[in-house]
Amino acid sequence: MEIKETSFQIIADLLIARTGQQLTENRRWRIGTALSGVCRESGVENAEQLVCLLADTKDPLLERKIVEALLNNETYFFRDKPTFDQLPQDILPLLAERRKSSRRLRIWSAGCSTGQEAHSIAMDLERQQAQWADWSVEILGTDISQHALTIASRGLFSQFDVQRGLSILQTLQHFTEENDGWQLSDDIRKHSRFMQHNILDRPPSSEKFDLILCRNVLLYFDTQTRVHVLERLFSALAPDGFLMLGSGENITGLSDNFAPSNGRLSTYEVAPGLRYSSAISAAFSHADNTA
Numbered sequence: 252m253e254i255k256e257t258s259f260q261i262i263a264d265l266l267i268a269r270t271g272q273q274l275t276e277n278r279r280w281r282i283g284t285a286l287s288g289v290c291r292e293s294g295v296e297n298a299e300q301l302v303c304l305l306a307d308t309k310d311p312l313l314e315r316k317i318v319e320a321l322l323n324n325e326t327y328f329f330r331d332k333p334t335f336d337q338l339p340q341d342i343l344p345l346l347a348e349r350r351k352s353s354r355r356l357r358i359w360s361a362g363c364s365t366g367q368e369a370h371s372i373a374m375d376l377e378r379q380q381a382q383w384a385d386w387s388v389e390i391l392g393t394d395i396s397q398h399a400l401t402i403a404s405r406g407l408f409s410q411f412d413v414q415r416g417l418s419i420l421q422t423l424q425h426f427t428e429e430n431d432g433w434q435l436s437d438d439i440r441k442h443s444r445f446m447q448h449n450i451l452d453r454p455p456s457s458e459k460f461d462l463i464l465c466r467n468v469l470l471y472f473d474t475q476t477r478v479h480v481l482e483r484l485f486s487a488l489a490p491d492g493f494l495m496l497g498s499g500e501n502i503t504g505l506s507d508n509f510a511p512s513n514g515r516l517s518t519y520e521v522a523p524g525l526r527y528s529s530a531i532s533a534a535f536s537h538a539d540n541t542a
């Protein structure tokens with residue numbers, strides 16, 4: 252059922268206020284379907300009535316459920332393979348060289364959805380076990396959706412999920428089949444931790460990350476919000492770290508803080524002119540944290 256203009260506007264305003272995500276006119280037809288589960292749970296018949304219920308009750312839990320239902324959580328293991336393959340083949344070995352004195356690596360999967368991106372990196376690290384054996388490697392996955400994060404931490408995926416991006420060998424290597432799906436092994440899960448975080452806010456840690464993946468998240472923001480998020484990501488990235496975006500995203504006209512990384516796909520580094528000042532500020536923030 253087509254949603255009326257006033258209700259559409261209320262829902263679109265709510266989504267943008269909470270997440271920065273735009274509900275464009277061409278996603279309007281999806282609203283009824285996306286909200287059908289919340290309607291059922293709340294005992295109302297359609298999105299129009301749901302908007303009225305929210306207006307009457309101002310229930311924050313209902314508001315959160317509506318926002319979560321409208322987010323696009325699409326993801327899969329090793330998404331955009333040519334881009335992802337750069338990690339084990341090129342970027343992780345380069346970071347191993349750059350961090351060989353500290354033997355510490357920090358990775359942030361920003362807008363991680365149900366965790367496939369973080370867990371795919373963990374599988375890469377596990378394949379390169381000899382390299383990373385005595386390192387401290389942390390993968391932090393963050394998302395605004397608590398529902399998505401629960402799945403990410405639990406590591407229980409459907410048959411459909413494991414079929415997308417994983418070979419049969421990888422599935423059997425890293426998962427066990429259970430009644431209700433495929434359980435990811437502790438060996439892979441142990442590499443990642445997940446927490447709720449709004450990417451519009453300050454980064455989730457004052458310590459810099461060596462690699463940030465923020466893929467297929469900027470897509471739904473307007474230009475001004477993209478500029479803002481890229482500022483946030485810049486402030487979280489080590490001066491010699493890497494930022495990876497989705498294959499349909501780029502920084503053109505949005506940020507001068509980053510420059511494309513030497514022929515790599517969807518990958519950026521701190522712009523050469525800023526590396527020195529960024530390194531100084533990173534050193535000060537490190538000193539503040541250890542004082």
Ligand SMILES: C[S@@+](CC[C@H](N)C(=O)[O-])C[C@H]1O[C@@H](n2cnc3c(N)ncnc32)[C@H](O)[C@@H]1O
Pocket residue numbers: 269270271272322323324325326327330361362363364365368393394395396399448449450451465466467468497
């Ligand atoms: C399309 S998924 C992309 C998942 C993964 N990065 C990938 O490329 O496969 C976008 C994710 O961004 C999250 N998201 C949207 N707005 C956000 C915000 N303001 N803060 C944090 N996460 C957000 C959504 O909940 C969703 O899980």
